[in-house]
Amino acid sequence: MQVPRTLAHSGGDNSVWAADYTGTDTLNTGTYGADYGKITITMDDPGKNCAGIYTYGRYNTTTATERVTVTMSDTGDTYGYNGIFVDGVSTLDAQKGIELTINGLGTNNQSGNDNQAWRNGLRVETQGKVDLGTDTGSVITINSNAAESYANGVYSYGSDAGAGYETSIKGGDLTININKDNAVQQMDYAAGVTLYSGSKMEMTGALNIHAEAVNGVDGIRAGNLNDDGCINSLQAKTLDIYGKATDGSATGIYLMGDKDSVTVSDNTKIEVTGEYDAFGIVIEGSGVKSSFGSTVIDVTSKIQTTDYNDVDGLKLWGADTEYSDLTITARSNGADINGISLVGHNDRGQVAVSGDLQITANGNGTYVKGIEVTALGKLDVAGKTNIDVSNENDGAIMYGVYAQTGSELAFTDDAQITMTTHEGDSNAKMYGVYSRTKADVTFAKGLTVKNGNLGAAVIAEGGKVEVNKDGGNDVKLEGTIEARAIEDSPGSGNLVNGTVKVNFDTAQSYLVGNSYTATDSTTDLKFTNGAYWDLKGNSSVSDLTVGKGSVINMTADSSRYSNLQVDNLTATDGTFVMNAGSVDGGGSYSDKLVIDKTSAAGTNTIKLISTGGMEAAARNQAVLVKGAAADTKFAVSDSVYANGLYEFDLTLADKENNGKYDWFIGSLQKNTVDSVNTMVSANQVAYTAWIDGNGTLRQRLGELQSGADNGVWARMFGGKLGGDEFTNKYKTYQLGYDAQAGDWRVGAAYEYSDGSLNYTSGSGENKIGAVSLYGTLQGKDNSILDIVVKRGRIYGDVDVYGKYSDQGDYSTDATSIGVEYSKRFDSGNNVYFEPQAQLTFGRIDGYDYISNKGVKVAYDDLNSFIGRLGIVAGKAFSRGDVYVKASLLHEFSGNSSVTMLAANGESYSADKDYGDTWLEAGIGGNITLGKNCELYGDVERSFGGDVTKNWGANVGFRYSF
Known part of the structure; x- marks a missing residue:
């Protein structure tokens, strides 16, 4: 960078009276400097290498007791110039700070020799010193519309002479804005602060930097141009950097010298956006530790393709840095990302975080790394x-x-x-x-x-x-x-x-x-x-310890068999969960724990999980543990349920193998599970519900009166049936019509039955819809012959609860033909008795269904042939009668079979014999309500059968005409 020529002093010599200074040209304070109150410079279209204020000379100390304001602007041709230039061992003491504005509207670069139109807000060189004061914050604002231009908010260059020739800038708060909110973003490069070759910057307050450009942005940049080992240092209480490069790369802090450092006592915030590369803090080979306090870094690259670009929150090479809390957010759609990239060099390269570390890295490129530390680098996080x-x-x-x-x-x-x-x-x-x-x-x-x-x-x-x-x-x-x-x-x-x-x-x-x-x-x-x-598959461990209450689960790999290979096992009261069952393609019947070297004394539990094939695994003595020491024991804890039809009780056995012991399935016993028992019972439910609907003539039509030609009737009956595995609470509604046809009374009826079921471990429903035809012949000797033919459909569902839960729906057709004969005998005083005999043939068609668990259930045809011998004894009154009744019933057939095939291959079959003998007893009566109306009913229960009618009630109404 060129040193500007000395410009003529304009505005008079105010060194004696410390008066305010106002001018429109460069304020050049001469050899010995000057004292001023307020300095105000307003300069339009400054010339090449110009400065608003220029100080030079070892004895030059220029003091302003009030605020220094410099405003420079250009509109057409534009050149490189400075806002304030402190050079040649001179000093500027701006006790109330500076307000420096460069507004470059000109776009025609006239710098010549391929130079860019540069803008330096505050420029300090050759041991120059600037004190901005601490009472009032300073502001540097630079805007430039020129494409071939660059800007430094602060530019400091010590001296090529090396140590002892540093420049110095100090003050309180400082805000630097470069092209902030500028509608015309054409500036090539911008740097908030540039420190070269021995520059010191000490801000006791906040340093805030906002810089935007096209091809490149650095918030803070430091280095030694001639590798002379000079010290560049920056100190601030708080540091806030925003940088944006719309078509290039951007860096928050870039330290290149081997003695460069930044020290922030309180908080650091860096937000950087670049089109290509984007870095928060980059330090290359500095031997001086930098410290940033509580730090937040947010870096973004806008690149959409993976073209070898990088986004790093921290990029450190041979540098030591420390933070209290550190939060890094890095994102890009194409660049590679490192939250922290640390490379050690020359015994340096450390990141120390005394508080918490938070890194968020979101990308769409090839590599995304939260932390990368190489080459003897060190990272310590206390929080x-x-x-x-x-x-x-x-x-x-x-x-x-x-x-x-x-x-x-x-x-x-x-x-x-x-x-x-x-x-x-x-x-x-x-x-x-x-x-x-x-x-x-x-x-x-x-x-x-x-x-x-x-x-x-x-x-x-x-x-x-x-x-x-x-x-x-x-x-x-x-x-x-x-x-x-x-x-x-x-x-x-x-x-x-x-x-x-x-x-x-x-x-x-x-x-x-x-x-x-x-x-x-x-x-x-x-x-x-x-x-x-x-475990998600085959695994190997050199040393495995399993303590009480801890579980090694080998079944998390979708039922595949796998091996866990252990050199040394220490296990006491541990649990190993394994798959076992059908053979796989490799000839294995189970997962396996393989102990290659040693195992400590102790007893452990094996819990087996299966999807089928347990009987095959037991027949082939599936080995679960191989190579255990003699005092390392294993036992199966629970029965095994393979989501099928059985639960298996296992015991393990061990056998000696080259001085060690293998544990295998020694014995197996299987028991059907609740869902099987419940589904078998569902067929018995259908059978008992169908035969219970047979009834008797007296239950259906009451006390028939001779001479009535036609009649309509309705009845409702219900009750509770109970077996070993179920209870059925049901209600049936029946509606019928009959007419006299010669000596016969013929009729038809429809019935609907609805049953609510409770199983030992489930529930369900049973419904029947049926149509019946009947014919009744009343003899003159008080005998009655009744023939009934019925055809219907049975519907049902089963819901099994608990460990063995399942659900199924079924339906089938059923038929019955019944013949009943009775004869009434009067014994005087309106007392009568009536012997009865009844035969009923029934058939329930075979049916099948598939349960929710994939169990295929099939029932064969069920034939029923029930004989009944009964007696009714009653007393007649003028408007009805009352009676007691008793019957002996026997099922001469009632054979059926059921088969089940589970999805896992387990099968079950059983022959069921519902043949049985039982008693029924009850009381009932009939009441004549009028010439043509009759109300009738009875209650009953059964004794002695496999299925008991705990109670039954029947009430009917008939209207004859």
Whole structure:
């Protein structure tokens, strides 16, 4: 950058009287400086290399006791110029701060020699010193419409001479705005603060920077142009940077020198948006620690394609930085993303966070990493850590924490890593924690890894990862755990083994995923106090501890059989859940625990889960545990239900095998489950409901009177039937019509029955709709012959509750033909008795259905042939009679069979014999209500049968005409 020529003093010499100064040209204070009150410069169309205020000279101290205001603008031709230029060991003491505005409306760059039209708000060089005061904040505003232009809010260049020749800027609050809200965004480059070759900036208040440009933006930029080892430093109480590059790259803070530093005592906020690259803080090789207080960084790249662009919250190479709390948000649709990228160099390279760390990285490019630390870098987080990584790219590679080449990462408090990708199947690769090549990653307390694609939770490839070393913290891992070796350097042939140690020791702790352990590497997994492991397939562990209440679940892999291979097992009162049943393609009948080296004394429980084939597994003595020591015992805890028709009671046996012991299924006993018993009972329900509807002539029509030609009647009867497995509360409604046809009375009736069922472990309904035809012949000797033919349809459903729940609906047709003969004898005093005989043939057609669980249920045809001998004794009155009745009934047939086939291949069949003998007794009566009306009814119950009618009631009404 060129040093401007000395311009003539304009406006008079005010050094003696400290008067205000107002001018329209450069204020040049000469060799010895001057004292002023207020300085106001308003300059239009400044010339090439011009300055609003210019000071120069070792003895030049220019003081303004009031505010310094400089306003510069151009409208046509435009050149490079400065707002305030403090040069040549001179000093500017602006006790009330400065208000500096450059408004470049000109677009015709006349700088010449391919130079850009630069704008420096405050420029300090060659040991120049500026004191902006602390009473009133200073403001620097630069706008430029020129395309070939760049701007520095503050530009400071010490000296090529090196240390001792630094420039100095100090003050309270300072606000720098470059092209903020400018409608014409054509400026090529903008920097809020630029510090070169020995520059110091000390702000006791807030430093606020807003910079926008087209091709590049730096909030703060520092470096040594000639590699002379000069110190560049910036201090502020708070720092707020906003940067935006509309067609280029943007950086919040960029420190390039080996002694550059930034120190912020309170809060740092950086928001940066670039079209291509976007960085929050970049420090390259500084040997001086930078400190940023409580820091929030938000970086965004607008690039839509994966063209080797980067977005980093922190990008540090050989630099030490510290923060109280650190929050980083990084996003891009195409660029690779690092929340923190730290590379060690020359024993430097450390990030220390004394509070909490929060990283959110959302991208659509190839790589998204929450934290990457390499080359002996160090990361220490004292507070809680939360890392959220997401990527919608189907081929993305994501890391929560990535460490390699001897780096050391220590998380003192709880940490959580969340990784997500698009919904549905994805080829994205996800790694929660990845430690390579002698890297050491330690989580002193709990760790949660939420892995949306069930990729890797923890991988140690020649590195080390340890989680919850001292115990007592929740560890929740989704994804695989893997330990394997890698060469300590490419091509060396020297392998470094990986080590993973995780302590799952709370009831809320778990691992969902597999474990893979290469030869000579170590996976030491401890599950105690109720923690559990859901395996997703074959796994290997060098050291496995399973304590009381903890569960190793090998059934989380969709019923596939898998092996858990363990070098050393320590298990006491632990539970292993395994699949067993039908043989798979590899000849296995179950999951298997394989112990390769040692197992400690203890007794453990095996819980078996099956989808069918348990009898085959037992016949083939399926081995569940292989290679146990003699004092390592296993037992099956519960019966096995394979979602079919049976529950299996198992016992295990062991056999010696080369000095160790294999545990296998020794014996098996099966029992039908409640759903089978209930569905079998459903057929008995249909049978008893149908035969109960047969009834008698007296129940149907009451006391028939001779001489009535025609009649209509209605009745309702119901009751409660009970068997070993069910009760049926039912109601039946029947409506009929009959007429005299010669000596016969013939008629027809329709009936509807509705039953509510309770099974031992379920419920259901039974409905019947039927039509009957009947003919009744009344003899002159008081005998009656009654013939009834009935055809109907039976509907039903079964709902089984509890562990064996199932549901099914069925329907079928049924037929019956009944013949009843009775004869009435009078014994005087209106007392009579009436012997009865009845035969009823019935048939329920076979039917089948499929239950909700896929059980195919089929019932054969059921034929019934029931004989009844009965007696009725009663007394007649002028308007009716009352009677008692008793009957002996016998079922001469009643044979049926049922078969069931479950979806898992289990089958059941049984022959059922409903043949039985039972008694029925009851009382009833008839009342004549008028010449043509009759009311009749009875109550009854049964005794002695397999199915008992606990009570039955019947009431009817007949109208004859």
